[in-house]
Amino acid sequence: MKLLLSTQSLVHAAHCHNLLLAAGIRAQLRNTWLSGAIGDIPFQESAPQVWLVDDDCEEKAWAVLAAAANPPAGPSWCCEGCGEWHEAQFAACWRCGQGRHR
Numbered sequence: 822m823k824l825l826l827s828t829q830s831l832v833h834a835a836h837c838h839n840l841l842l843a844a845g846i847r848a849q850l851r852n853t854w855l856s857g858a859i860g861d862i863p864f865q866e867s868a869p870q871v872w873l874v875d876d877d878c879e880e881k882a883w884a885v886l887a888a889a890a891n892p893p894a895g896p897s898w899c900c901e902g903c904g905e906w907h908e909a910q911f912a913a914c915w916r917c918g919q920g921r922h923r
């Protein structure tokens with residue numbers, strides 16, 4: 822078991838937990854009931870935490886969270902070569918190979 826992250830927000834912790842599970846990474850949500858104890862015990866020990874069941878999944882876990890935090894930005898674009906529409910993250914047309922112009 823390895824502590825992945827600790828956050829003040831239970832919503833944020835639960836969101837990250839769900840993203841990891843959806844990606845097939847085994848994780849546990851802890852300290853979901855201790856918010857009333859903040860002030861009595863050190864914050865980092867009382868804040869909601871996300872733990873990894875498998876320690877060696879940390880790199881993959883951060884990649885999953887980073888990808889979720891930075892979704893492809895920008896509008897879809899239309900290929901000038903063939904008229905195919907593409908999501909913003911694609912730099913070239915998959916159908917005819919022409920690069921993105923706009």
Ligand SMILES: [Zn+2]
Pocket residue numbers: 900901902903904905914915916917918919
């Ligand atoms: Zn094209």
